[in-house]
Amino acid sequence: MGRASKREEIAQAALRQFQAKGFNATGVNDITTAAGVPKGSFYNHFSSKEESALEALNRYAAGLRFDMLTTPGRPPLERLRAHFEYLGRDTLDNGFAGGCLAGNFGAEMADHNEQIRSAVQRGFGRWAEHIQGVLTEAREAGELAGALDVADTALFILSAWEGALIAARADKSAAPVEAFFRLVFGVILR
Amino acid sequence: MGRASKREEIAQAALRQFQAKGFNATGVNDITTAAGVPKGSFYNHFSSKEESALEALNRYAAGLRFDMLTTPGRPPLERLRAHFEYLGRDTLDNGFAGGCLAGNFGAEMADHNEQIRSAVQRGFGRWAEHIQGVLTEAREAGELAGALDVADTALFILSAWEGALIAARADKSAAPVEAFFRLVFGVILR
Numbered sequence: 001m002g003r004a005s006k007r008e009e010i011a012q013a014a015l016r017q018f019q020a021k022g023f024n025a026t027g028v029n030d031i032t033t034a035a036g037v038p039k040g041s042f043y044n045h046f047s048s049k050e051e052s053a054l055e056a057l058n059r060y061a062a063g064l065r066f067d068m069l070t071t072p073g074r075p076p077l078e079r080l081r082a083h084f085e086y087l088g089r090d091t092l093d094n095g096f097a098g099g100c101l102a103g104n105f106g107a108e109m110a111d112h113n114e115q116i117r118s119a120v121q122r123g124f125g126r127w128a129e130h131i132q133g134v135l136t137e138a139r140e141a142g143e144l145a146g147a148l149d150v151a152d153t154a155l156f157i158l159s160a161w162e163g164a165l166i167a168a169r170a171d172k173s174a175a176p177v178e179a180f181f182r183l184v185f186g187v188i189l190r
Numbered sequence: 191m192g193r194a195s196k197r198e199e200i201a202q203a204a205l206r207q208f209q210a211k212g213f214n215a216t217g218v219n220d221i222t223t224a225a226g227v228p229k230g231s232f233y234n235h236f237s238s239k240e241e242s243a244l245e246a247l248n249r250y251a252a253g254l255r256f257d258m259l260t261t262p263g264r265p266p267l268e269r270l271r272a273h274f275e276y277l278g279r280d281t282l283d284n285g286f287a288g289g290c291l292a293g294n295f296g297a298e299m300a301d302h303n304e305q306i307r308s309a310v311q312r313g314f315g316r317w318a319e320h321i322q323g324v325l326t327e328a329r330e331a332g333e334l335a336g337a338l339d340v341a342d343t344a345l346f347i348l349s350a351w352e353g354a355l356i357a358a359r360a361d362k363s364a365a366p367v368e369a370f371f372r373l374v375f376g377v378i379l380r
Contacts (some may be wrong), residue, residue: 107297163353
């Protein structure tokens with residue numbers, strides 16, 4: 001493997017390991033073993049486990065597919081539903097394991113690592129803005145009840161999503177995710 | 191300290207350490223240092239860190255004050271709001287740190303430790319039942335819109351609460367918790 005592709009292998013393995021085990025339970029050794037590279041080579045590409053965790057968060061965020069929210073062609077609320085259905089599939093297909101890396105890092109690390117906390121904060125912020133954008137479009141299209149505050153509602157939907165994934169993993173069932181879809185699309189955004 | 195009080199000191203220190211740091215970042219050594227007891231004495235009272243984590247979860251659950259939900263004297267939805275206001279105070283007064291031990295253990299450990307996962311599942315289950323009970327009372331008192339499924343709604347509110355605490359810790363702000371109160375009590379349960 002060349003230098004660039006080795007970095008890529010390590011970064012991909014780091015994302016998978018952090019998603020599977022969280023920050024504290026993942027060692028640099030786990031990452032290099034999963035990547036099939038010598039342990040020492042990690043530090044040719046990343047200065048620390050934390051740096052690889054920040055890159056994993058960026059890669060995870062890129063996979064959130066915000067383009068599904070912004071690409072026209074479908075009614076706004078249909079796009080919002082498709083976005084969460086797409087994201088839920090990972091956890092549901094994975095035996096109710098994994099969840100959202102941003103939520104998991106937030107729960108585990110927000111109080112202990114300022115760089116990870118602020119990366120999670122920025123990620124949630126961008127995500128909530130995208131949801132708010134769709135809700136604003138929905139309002140303009142007459143799909144939304146007038147009284148709903150779109151900024152509040154976007155924040156709340158994102159929190160509810162993060163909590164539903166954690167509850168689904170604890171419950172090993174889709175019930176919390178199904179409740180999310182029924183309440184968000186059947187009650188709040190009806 | 192006698193044997194019983196030493197066990198109590200260790201159990202209380204374990205709860206505080208797990209709330210502050212999570213499971214993986216807490217060592218038995220952290221717990222005994224915080225309790226002011228020799229490291230070896232931990233194993234006179236607990237067979238493993240995991241056993242002390244399960245007891246910490248039970249103690250945390252006891253502090254959720256389900257009695258606030260079931261004690262009559264106030265309208266059901268007012269009791270529900272007071273319950274979450276009481277629980278939110280910890281995180282808000284604590285510089286937006288700490289959060290919910292059940293949610294934190296769920297996020298960090300549900301995929302990796304079957305005993306912790308199932309303890310979190312039972313905790314969430316009991317909690318959702320209590321919320322459902324209040325919603326049922328609210329419906330009987332005519333406080334709730336007729337169409338709401340109380341089981342679904344209870345699950346959803348609990349997920350939204352867990353997610354809001356994580357988002358508040360990542361954001362170091364009360365905004366996600368405030369959005370929770372406005373959407374739950376101003377929109378869903380209006």
